Amino acid sequence: xxxxxxxxxxxxxxxxxxxxxxxxxxxxxxxxxxxxxxxxxxxxxxxxxxxxxxxxxxxxxxxxxxxxxxxxxxxxxxxxxxxxxxxxxxxxxxxxxxxxxxxxxxxxxxxxxxxxxxxxxxxxxxxxxxxxxxxxxxxxxxxxxxxxxxxxxxxxxxxx
Numbered sequence: 056x057x058x059x060x061x062x063x064x065x066x067x068x069x070x071x072x073x074x075x076x077x078x079x080x081x082x083x084x085x086x087x088x089x090x091x092x093x094x095x096x097x098x099x100x101x102x103x104x105x106x107x108x109x110x111x112x113x114x115x116x117x118x119x120x121x122x123x124x125x126x127x128x129x130x131x132x133x134x135x136x137x138x139x140x141x142x143x144x145x146x147x148x149x150x151x152x153x154x155x156x157x158x159x160x161x162x163x164x165x166x167x168x169x170x171x172x173x174x175x176x177x178x179x180x181x182x183x184x185x186x187x188x189x190x191x192x193x194x195x196x197x198x199x200x201x202x203x204x205x206x207x208x209x210x211x212x213x214x215x
Contacts, residue, residue: 076109079166081158084109087148091120092141093127094134111166113152118173121145125181135185 074084084107093100102123104116121142128138158166173179 074107076112076158076162076166077105077107078112079109079158079164080162081109081111081160081166082162083155083158085113085151085155087113087151089113089116089120089145089148090141091123091128092134092138093123094129094131094138096131099131099134099137108152109158109162109166110152110155111158111169113155114149114169115167117145117149117152118170118176121149121173122176122178122181125178127181129181129185 073082074086075082076084086105086107088103088105090104091102093102102120104120106113108116124138124141124145128134128141170176
């Protein structure tokens with residue numbers, strides 16, 4: 056059984072782009088920023104985690120930061136508008152990271168394990184609950200015709 060001593064035999068070295076992941080040191084990587092939003096009743100908190108990221112580390116950071124936003128980002132009136140924008144920005148950045156080939160070995164450390172996809176994590180309930188509440192409010196508003204709701208009530212006047 057003959058084994059080649061070259062660690063890079065099964066990897067396409069032409070994918071190296073000279074940008075290295077700030078977390079594991081692997082290449083190729085892309086310079087992007089992931090964001091998270093935390094909505095509080097009277098305040099908001101914005102978080103940003105700058106890259107560059109390799110594919111594995113970038114997917115791990117995307118899933119973590121976006122999951123945090125899905126759970127923590129809805130709890131303020133202005134956050135109801137800002138949080139969806141934050142999540143959509145992360146989805147756009149994720150596409151850049153996911154387009155990278157697998158990281159080449161030889162970085163400082165191993166790349167972060169990306170873990171389960173976001174759609175299979177418990178944080179997705181943070182998206183389902185606001186959508187369910189919004190659909191209930193919309194249904195109530197559509198069914199509640201205020202002009203006919205008070206027709207059956209008798210109006211009393213104090214003056215003859």
